[in-house]
Amino acid sequence: MAGVTGIGSGIDIDSIVKSMVAAERAPKQTQLSNLEKKTTTQITAVGALKSAISEFQAALGALNKPEMFQARSATSSKSDLVGVSAGIKAGAGRYQVEVKQLATSSKVALGALKNVADQPITFGSGTLTVKVGEGDKSINIDVNASNNSLAGIRDAINKAGTELGVSATIVTDDSGARLVLSSTGTGKGEDITVAVESDDPSLGTHDLGQLKFLAPALAPDAGSFATEQEYQVALATYAADSGPKTLVTAQSAQITVDGMLVTSKTNKIESAVEGVTLDLKSKTPLGEPLTINVAEDKVGVKKQIQSFVDSYNKLIGVINAQTKVTSVGDDKAPVAGALVGDATARTLLNTIRNELVNTQGGGVLRTLTDIGITTQKDGTLAVDGAKLDKAMTDNFGALPGLFTGEKGLASRLDAKLKPYTEAGGILEQRNKAMTETISKIDKQKVDLDRRITSLQERLYKQFNAMDLLVGQLSNTSSSLLASLDNLPWAANNSKK
Template identity: 50%
Template sequence: MAGISGIGGSGLDIDSIVSKMVAAEKAPKQDQLTATQSKATAQLTAIGSLKGAISEFQTALTTLNSPTSFQARAVTLSKSDYLTATASTSASVGSYQVAVTQLAGSSKVALASLPATVTTTASDGTKSSSPTTFGKGTLSIKVGDTKLSDIQVDATNNTLSGIRDAINKAGQSQGISASVVNDDTGSRLVLSSTKTGDGNDISVSVSGDDGSGSQSLTKLAYTPSDKDSTDPAAAHSLSKAKSAQMTIDGLKVTSASNTVSNAVDGLSFTLKATTPADSPMTVGVSQDESGVKGNIKGFVDAYNKLMGVIKTQTSVTKVGDNSSPIAAALVGDATARGLTTTIRGELGTMQGTGAVKALADLGITTQKDGTLAIDDTKLSKMVSSNFSDLSSFFTGDQGIAARLKGKLDPYTMTNGILEQRSNSLSTTLKNVDAQTATLNTRMTALSDRLYKQYNAMDQLYSSLSTTASSLSQQLAAMPFANKS
């Protein structure tokens, strides 16, 4: 409710008085709500950071708990110019002498050369040129035993460019393409296939040619042959389809494509170039020790990040000699404290009877600040000499990865510790909003009441002032008032 200072003549600044009284009444409760809101918001953010760090740690644990991560294979090549290779977990550890003697190739055919245009002479002797046309009919194109959709040639597409476009449209999904090439003998269609392997050569047959064009459609026919015509204008093969050939430890392997995946169990080769004669390359398959080390380091990094988040959110920072220390959002929080105790306790547990019974056996030790550090030399030595024991230590229901994950699951599961904590904090924030709205409503009512009271007082003051003035005037007018 708006007020006007001194409306009755009292001279009081009613607006200032009311606003200060309302502020004084509101301040204690508002400060309490603001403090509660700030604390709950900070804790909610901290819980979110904690949950994210736990999730990353769980991902690292899941990777370590996968037996396949310890069964992975690494491939080494003595030369990298001729092929690439990958190995699955089923590949046997060992080495192979490999030579690439022929790469797989696809078919490319130049059809018969024809005049690009036809010249006609009118009755008046005027000459004109027009594109070479073909009669109506059907072109059938095959790649090996695979037949492309028939190409219907009619008045709408009976030129070289029209037939080219029809082939490209029909062959798009089957790896067949066509282009028009103008060489020294004329214009011709050149057909290309992407299908490699012996016998996958392009052939073209014609049916239903009505001979209505300037050229017969049958001139576009082509049948693969071991020996093409020597006439440069005739149809001929530019490249024949062929299979890849290689030897593995002297054994000949033939593949329809340059990807060879069924020659050695678990090994896949992608051929890039032929090797020099009598100069095979070595392909080695070994346990992926580097990958395992990377997974272990990923586990340590994720753990250290989690400990770092907990430390940040539970620390007390001293600002100065005369200032109050700054406490992080989760100082004294039982959730963070319990999580730290649980994880560290599990890390120190001994297990098994093999060479790896504890993280310390791998060169992983706890530092003064609670983080883990790796002795890379010791880890590399243990990975190389006790590879099978690593899998037993990390994987399985009793492995350290599963045990740690089991300790973390109650925190991150649906309706788990962190979710319940987050829900509680969210409820607190909603309550703060509701209490703030109630407080504002109450302060508005208080303001209205005070304005009414002070305005009434101001009006009373004005009325009393008027009465006093009137009485003074009446007394001054009485006869005795002028006697000395």
């Protein structure tokens, strides 16, 4: 029985069997473990290589866009007053912009009503028609016993006014509680009006008609009064009036571009300068225009070229790390990368390098060296910033020809890389083969365990049978000796 020392023979069967089993298992187990470790390391290396290639391809795709070289950068000398962005149609230039007024939306306060504690405000039934501007934009609010309070009407307006861009709140001032309506629509003429059709005034404490607002009730204009005192008196009278009020009048934005007047219903103006969008945030001080600069987006192009170089260097770094042999001392074996001697990595590297030095076309910029990008001893690329800036200043229009189009460097490199990363490509097939190897190793491990278990059981049976036989022979021997000792002549001999 496994684990029990031989009773008949006194032999340590368990120790002997374990040693024999371990000796049988060790060579195959070591072989499988080494193969599994090597294959797993290669799978990781191929995964890192594929990831680096994909990142490089993404940089190539971003670089292979003619519109990127047509992009424009736009800056505002006072971005807190006017923001700016430019499309590819924008012409390079400088523009003086002065913001005369911003576009605003309408905001009105309906008539104030006193709210008595023992008799809360309610209204008779009817219909409120809330309208914005002179067009057909309006909503109808049916007022009945279910919603004839200020809160009920407010909620009904907020629910129905989403598409119209109208919202309502309740504000209580010294004159009483008011419904305050706001609109999101800006521009001259986009004012809020409220028409009322009353059905049954007796349904509430107030006639629904008291919420009517048709003509703008404007605050006094300081310019209409002879003295400041008269203006302040009129302003105080207006503030104390319980009637409806125009809190904010809808108006259009007005700016000047190089002295030319531009009017817009919104604060985002796209039609003033072709391809340029102005985002108005605040008025400019009188007589102090700000400056808008529109130019070729060379910074964005330079950034993308640097991204191309960085992703290429990362790819080369991965290949170098996985294909080099590193010495770690005279008395120790060198450390080899997972893809040392690998044909896939070597072919890929040669393909990329050949394409980088391939001269294209007959223009001013034909190779990477023409824009200050050179290859270092370790295979990575380095950028000479001064030479790149000079090339972009002198020959910016020739840059797209170097990188974009079917014959551009980006397309050519991507075409060489695609067989490695596409579905069913070289790296996927390689990974599939290595995964199958791991599966086979797992199967061989199971087979080894089964064979070793069978061997162990056979050995225990054989040793136990031997032990039993030895025990039996020992017992027979002892019995014979005892019998011989009991014979008469054996007894006489013993007395002599």
